[in-house]
Amino acid sequence: xxxxxxxxxxxxxxxxxxxxxxxxxxxxxxxxxxxxxxxxxxxxxxxxxxxxxxxxxxxxxxxx
Numbered sequence: 001x002x003x004x005x006x007x008x009x010x011x012x013x014x015x016x017x018x019x020x021x022x023x024x025x026x027x028x029x030x031x032x033x034x035x036x037x038x039x040x041x042x043x044x045x046x047x048x049x050x051x052x053x054x055x056x057x058x059x060x061x062x063x064x
Contacts, residue, residue, distance in 0.1 A: 003048045006040065028057035 002018035004010050022034055034054050038044055 003045060006045050006048070022054075025054055025057050028060040030059065032057075 002015035004012075005015045005018075025034060026032070035044075035052075
Protein backbone atom coordinates (compact mmCIF):
# COMPACT_ATOMS: atom_id res chain seq x y z
CA UNK A 1 0.00 0.00 0.00
CA UNK A 2 1.06 3.56 -0.60
CA UNK A 3 2.49 5.62 2.24
CA UNK A 4 -0.56 7.87 2.54
CA UNK A 5 -2.83 4.83 2.58
CA UNK A 6 -0.84 3.30 5.42
CA UNK A 7 -0.54 6.55 7.34
CA UNK A 8 -3.91 8.27 6.75
CA UNK A 9 -6.12 5.52 5.30
CA UNK A 10 -6.68 7.67 2.19
CA UNK A 11 -6.95 6.21 -1.29
CA UNK A 12 -6.65 7.87 -4.70
CA UNK A 13 -5.45 7.29 -8.24
CA UNK A 14 -1.91 7.92 -7.00
CA UNK A 15 -2.15 5.21 -4.35
CA UNK A 16 -3.51 2.85 -7.03
CA UNK A 17 -0.45 3.58 -9.19
CA UNK A 18 1.83 2.83 -6.20
CA UNK A 19 0.04 -0.49 -5.63
CA UNK A 20 0.32 -1.34 -9.34
CA UNK A 21 4.05 -0.67 -9.19
CA UNK A 22 4.39 -3.04 -6.24
CA UNK A 23 2.41 -5.68 -8.17
CA UNK A 24 4.76 -5.30 -11.15
CA UNK A 25 7.71 -5.66 -8.76
CA UNK A 26 6.19 -8.90 -7.44
CA UNK A 27 5.75 -10.21 -10.99
CA UNK A 28 9.30 -9.38 -12.09
CA UNK A 29 10.74 -10.84 -8.87
CA UNK A 30 8.73 -14.05 -9.42
CA UNK A 31 6.66 -13.63 -6.29
CA UNK A 32 9.22 -12.48 -3.74
CA UNK A 33 7.85 -10.63 -0.73
CA UNK A 34 8.27 -6.84 -0.88
CA UNK A 35 10.34 -5.56 2.04
CA UNK A 36 11.16 -9.04 3.42
CA UNK A 37 11.43 -9.32 7.17
CA UNK A 38 9.67 -6.02 7.78
CA UNK A 39 6.20 -5.64 9.26
CA UNK A 40 3.76 -2.78 9.27
CA UNK A 41 4.68 -0.40 12.06
CA UNK A 42 4.82 3.36 12.39
CA UNK A 43 8.59 3.03 12.00
CA UNK A 44 8.11 1.23 8.67
CA UNK A 45 5.85 4.04 7.41
CA UNK A 46 8.43 6.61 8.53
CA UNK A 47 11.16 4.73 6.65
CA UNK A 48 9.01 4.76 3.48
CA UNK A 49 8.49 8.50 3.88
CA UNK A 50 12.27 8.91 4.21
CA UNK A 51 12.93 7.11 0.92
CA UNK A 52 13.04 3.39 1.68
CA UNK A 53 12.37 1.59 -1.60
CA UNK A 54 12.58 -1.99 -2.84
CA UNK A 55 15.60 -3.17 -4.79
CA UNK A 56 15.30 -3.65 -8.54
CA UNK A 57 13.68 -7.05 -9.23
CA UNK A 58 15.96 -9.79 -10.52
CA UNK A 59 14.19 -10.22 -13.86
CA UNK A 60 13.65 -6.58 -14.80
CA UNK A 61 15.79 -4.72 -17.28
CA UNK A 62 17.36 -1.29 -16.94
CA UNK A 63 14.85 0.17 -19.42
CA UNK A 64 11.91 -0.85 -17.27
